[in-house]
Amino acid sequence: MTKKQLEMKHPYERFLRKERMPHIWCEGCGNGIILNCFARALDELDIDLNNVVVVSGIGCIGRISGYVNADSFHTTHGRPIAFATGAKLAKPELKVVVISGDGDLFAIGGNHFIHAARRNVDIKVICANNFVYGMTGGQYGPTTPLEAWTTTTPYGNIEQAFNLVHLAAASGAVYVARWTALHVRRLTESIKKALQKEGFSFVEVISQCPEIYGRHNKMKTAISMMKWFKEASEVRNFSDPAKADISPSRIIVGEFVDVEKPSYGRLLREMKAKLQTE
Numbered sequence: 001m002t003k004k005q006l007e008m009k010h011p012y013e014r015f016l017r018k019e020r021m022p023h024i025w026c027e028g029c030g031n032g033i034i035l036n037c038f039a040r041a042l043d044e045l046d047i048d049l050n051n052v053v054v055v056s057g058i059g060c061i062g063r064i065s066g067y068v069n070a071d072s073f074h075t076t077h078g079r080p081i082a083f084a085t086g087a088k089l090a091k092p093e094l095k096v097v098v099i100s101g102d103g104d105l106f107a108i109g110g111n112h113f114i115h116a117a118r119r120n121v122d123i124k125v126i127c128a129n130n131f132v133y134g135m136t137g138g139q140y141g142p143t144t145p146l147e148a149w150t151t152t153t154p155y156g157n158i159e160q161a162f163n164l165v166h167l168a169a170a171s172g173a174v175y176v177a178r179w180t181a182l183h184v185r186r187l188t189e190s191i192k193k194a195l196q197k198e199g200f201s202f203v204e205v206i207s208q209c210p211e212i213y214g215r216h217n218k219m220k221t222a223i224s225m226m227k228w229f230k231e232a233s234e235v236r237n238f239s240d241p242a243k244a245d246i247s248p249s250r251i252i253v254g255e256f257v258d259v260e261k262p263s264y265g266r267l268l269r270e271m272k273a274k275l276q277t278e
């Protein structure tokens with residue numbers, strides 16, 4: 001390497017804990033794209049990393065809390081929203097971001113998700129939806145499409161999948177968006193919006209898992225999975241989230257909800273202040 005090359009720094013180097021590299025993610029995995037878009041959003045908003053907390057649960061994407069150069073919690077499986085709620089209520093000045101998997105957030109952690117959204121806790125939730133439990137070997141989960149082959153559905157999945165944007169909207173989230181890992185610019189813009197908004201914000205990222213999901217479902221490589229995203233995606237901003245079910249031929253993406261509602265923390269602080277003056 002030349003001296004110049006050695007001195008060259010990646011523009012997002014400051015967002016990474018380099019001592020934690022190499023990462024565990026497989027070649028072609030969408031998680032790196034999500035991390036990149038998150039770093040880009042922080043960079044473009046010029047957010048001080050000292051004011052950011054990243055919380056994740058267990059899973060491949062869960063490792064992100066160890067890779068981001070911000071204060072972070074790698075919590076127990078399914079519980080990042082509970083930890084994030086505590087962090088936000090204790091330190092309202094911080095931006096608290098949960099980045100976790102579809103299994104973590106919607107199987108074991110499903111109850112935390114719907115109630116934090118209902119309460120409008122001011123946290124941002126980014127879900128890497130790869131349709132399976134990646135880390136533990138590709139078991140089916142609550143977002144696995146009908147008929148998909150997974151290690152625990154060897155004859156094809158017979159369960160209906162959650163439509164996450166519908167679930168988030170119905171639970172009360174003030175901001176809801178879905179993009180795929182192919183939509184890097186729009187995903188970054190949605191993460192920026194979520195970071196700036198008060199209240200429970202949800203960004204779903206359909207993310208390729210070529211090794212554990214794609215390979216078994218006629219998409220052998222990351223490129224073939226992303227080709228599927230490209231061909232099946234239809235941008236329909238502010239369309240009915242109830243009609244945004246994912247099928248092999250159609251992935252509705254876009255922003256679905258963007259409304260204002262006082263957050264749980266704000267109402268709590270207002271109530272406290274009122275009680276103190278009485």
Ligand SMILES: Cc1ncc(C[n+]2csc(CCOP(=O)(O)OP(=O)(O)O)c2C)c(N)n1
Nearest residue numbers: 058059060061077101102103104133134135
């Ligand atoms: C209490 C508990 N139950 C089960 C597990 C096993 N486990 C680890 S990761 C995981 C699923 C992760 O799937 P997902 O959240 O979709 O993330 P991915 O690995 O696909 O990124 C499971 C079931 C665990 N660690 N703890």
